[in-house]
Amino acid sequence: MIDINKNLKSYKYAVKGLKHLLVFENNARIHLAATVLVLALSAYFRIEKTEWLWILLAITLVWTMELINTAIEKIVDFLSPEFHPAAGKIKDLAAAAVLIAAIFALIVGVIIFQEYMF
Numbered sequence: 001m002i003d004i005n006k007n008l009k010s011y012k013y014a015v016k017g018l019k020h021l022l023v024f025e026n027n028a029r030i031h032l033a034a035t036v037l038v039l040a041l042s043a044y045f046r047i048e049k050t051e052w053l054w055i056l057l058a059i060t061l062v063w064t065m066e067l068i069n070t071a072i073e074k075i076v077d078f079l080s081p082e083f084h085p086a087a088g089k090i091k092d093l094a095a096a097a098v099l100i101a102a103i104f105a106l107i108v109g110v111i112i113f114q115e116y117m118f
């Protein structure tokens with residue numbers, strides 16, 4: 001049987017995680033500013049439906065990677081609070097995932113907005 005209450009609680013915890021990201025992670029605030037700017041520009045230029053899909057995909061990818069990266073950082077800090085080369089490597093790899101997503105988002109933004117701006 002589907003337990004609606006349990007389901008709602010899961011969403012509550014997910015929102016808590018998102019709030020934590022926005023309050024404590026500086027990178028997330030940069031992502032938020034970029035997201036608001038990109039959404040505002042997309043609305044202003046009245047971009048096409050397919051372009052909206054690319055923009056939304058890029059935004060989703062960056063936020064998802066940032067959340068996973070932050071979760072990995074927390075796991076590493078919890079399991080290995082002291083300096084350890086393996087801990088550093090794990091964090092660097094997770095950070096690289098965010099970088100790849102951010103580069104993808106940048107490329108999508110340039111391809112779409114250069115048509116409207118120049």
Ligand SMILES: Nc1ncnc2c1ncn2[C@@H]1O[C@H](COP(=O)(O)OP(=O)(O)OP(=O)(O)O)[C@@H](O)[C@H]1O
Pocket residue numbers: 025026027073080081082083084085086087088089091092095
């Ligand atoms: N326990 C550790 N052992 C070895 N190197 C570490 C360790 N913790 C962090 N580092 C190195 O420092 C870098 C920055 O780690 P840090 O945890 O400060 O992440 P951050 O990217 O600055 O994120 P945030 O600002 O969100 O905490 C890591 O990518 C890694 O190279």
